[in-house]
Amino acid sequence: MSTDRREPEARYVQFADDATQAQFVRMAEADHQALLKADQWGASLPVATGPDTIVSERRGLLRRLTEVTVPAPTALVTPALAAADRAGSEVPQRVAGLGGCVAEAALAAAAGEVVLDLVRYLAGLQLSQQQAHPAYRQTVRLAAELEALHEVLAKVGCGEGSGCVRARAPMHWGRRAEDVEVAEVRAVLVRLAETAGTVEHNDRPSH
Numbered sequence: 001m002s003t004d005r006r007e008p009e010a011r012y013v014q015f016a017d018d019a020t021q022a023q024f025v026r027m028a029e030a031d032h033q034a035l036l037k038a039d040q041w042g043a044s045l046p047v048a049t050g051p052d053t054i055v056s057e058r059r060g061l062l063r064r065l066t067e068v069t070v071p072a073p074t075a076l077v078t079p080a081l082a083a084a085d086r087a088g089s090e091v092p093q094r095v096a097g098l099g100g101c102v103a104e105a106a107l108a109a110a111a112g113e114v115v116l117d118l119v120r121y122l123a124g125l126q127l128s129q130q131q132a133h134p135a136y137r138q139t140v141r142l143a144a145e146l147e148a149l150h151e152v153l154a155k156v157g158c159g160e161g162s163g164c165v166r167a168r169a170p171m172h173w174g175r176r177a178e179d180v181e182v183a184e185v186r187a188v189l190v191r192l193a194e195t196a197g198t199v200e201h202n203d204r205p206s207h
Contacts, residue, residue, distance in 0.1 A: 008025055008026070008028075008029040010024060010025050010145060010168065011138075011141055011145065011168070012111065012141075012142055012168055013107070013149055013165060013166075013167065014165065014166055014167070014168045015164060016163065016165065016166075017164070023152055023155075024148055024149070024152045027147075027148035028144050028145045028147075028148035029144075031143075031144035031145075031147045031148050031151075032140060032141055032144035032145075034144075035080040035083055035084070035140045035143065035144055038078075038079040038083060039079050039080040041079075042078075043079070044127055045077060045079060045082035046075065046076055046077075047077050047085040047119060047123055048071070048072040048073070048074055048120075049073050050072040050120060051072055052069050052070065052071050053070045053072070054068070054069055054070070055070055056068070075123040076127050077119065077122065077127070077130060078127070078130055080143075081119050081122055081123070081136070081139065081140075084115055084139050084140060084143035085119045087115060087143040087147050088119065088143065088146070089112070089116065091111075091112060091146050091150050092109045092146075094154075095150050095153060096108070096109075098150075098154060098157075100157060101164055103163045103164060103165055104149070104153055104164060106193060107149070107165055108146065108149055108150070109192075110167065110189055110192035110193045111145070111146045111149070112146060113192055114185065114188050114189050115139060115142050115143050115146060117188075118135055118139040118142070119139060121135065122135060134177060134178075134181050135185075137181065138181050138182060138185045141182075149165070153165075167190045167193040168190075170187040170190055
């Protein structure tokens, strides 16, 4: 693959304020590079391959019905994917805890859901196959942008009162494999964000 000479640019998140967006891009790129380095030196880690389930059992002498939580099965993933799994699970709650506008909380929740879905999909592959899969690159990128979203909001807050940030609409930048992957993942993110009203009408996909 030829070297990409483009300047770093956000794939999935768009702040309304240009200065805030520039700050976000720098943070997201730093987080992305940190995740990639984690895979160079770290050991594989277990992640859940689905949500926990609750089942009802009868226990004790009186055979009373009791709800029991059954942990989801786990699989080994690379350190970067394990970090992405933590981001998808924890960052949306951190963003919601900032008490900002509805748009930022909804976007973080949507991004977290997509990250978890991607991680669980990749966790179904052999450990040696995960980094080579096209979804790996975009899972790591989206997780980095999710982390950066919280970092920026914690630092500068919501500058608009409402709608300070939204999902970028899917579009194909070119013919490279990664361009198509970005558009496909972003399309999922946009569909989730649309349900919470965080995507402007003129950014919605036509299909």
